[in-house]
Amino acid sequence: xxxxxxxxxxxxxxxxxxxxxVGALRFDHIYARMxxxxxxxxxxxxxxxxxxxxxxxxxxxxxxxxxxxxxxLITGAVGSHMLGRSVYRSIHPPLDGPDELAERENTx
Amino acid sequence: MINIAFIILSLAALLFVARLLIGPSVPDRVIALDGLLxxxxxxxLVAAADERSAIGIDTVLVVALLGFIGTGVLxxxxxxxxx
Numbered sequence: 001x002x003x004x005x006x007x008x009x010x011x012x013x014x015x016x017x018x019x020x021x022v023g024a025l026r027f028d029h030i031y032a033r034m035x036x037x038x039x040x041x042x043x044x045x046x047x048x049x050x051x052x053x054x055x056x057x058x059x060x061x062x063x064x065x066x067x068x069x070x071x072x073l074i075t076g077a078v079g080s081h082m083l084g085r086s087v088y089r090s091i092h093p094p095l096d097g098p099d100e101l102a103e104r105e106n107t108x
Numbered sequence: 109m110i111n112i113a114f115i116i117l118s119l120a121a122l123l124f125v126a127r128l129l130i131g132p133s134v135p136d137r138v139i140a141l142d143g144l145l146x147x148x149x150x151x152x153l154v155a156a157a158d159e160r161s162a163i164g165i166d167t168v169l170v171v172a173l174l175g176f177i178g179t180g181v182l183x184x185x186x187x188x189x190x191x
Binding site: 004006007008010011013014015017018020021022024025030033034037041044045048049051052055056058060061064065067068071072075076078079080082083085086087089090091 | 109110112113116117119120121122123124126127133135136138139140142143146147149150153154156157160161162165166168169172173175176179180182183184186187188189
């Protein structure tokens, strides 16, 4: 019963990783690709960790999986923010709307 | 079920490798490498679920930290050198 539930959650989590990969391959500019590659894996790692914990069902595994999930949620967001800022400052890709960050950086 | 998860993760890794090869800029390749590392993390987690042992999960922690540090270093590199 728990094994089946864990297996289903593992498959759903892998589908999120696949979705992120499709987005990173198919979207047409770098901010869209970065958005796909940052948000998909957060949920994917969350679900795959949950599935692993449900399948193994032991205390050490659950603690380690919780650490992995928390670490991934924090570092994924921070890492893609750092990369996005460096893309904004060095490559200057075309934007869809007004550039509010430029006005803010010029006033400082 | 676990075999299906492995197959889906392999497909995802293939798509990330395609993005890694076609680029076109350095940040695109950084995104692809980061996604590939996350795919590896998920693969090790699924393998741990397959074997029902908690040993492999510590490896996932190390890979996650390595990926974060690598992304940070490459972001600084892109910022100073340009795409």
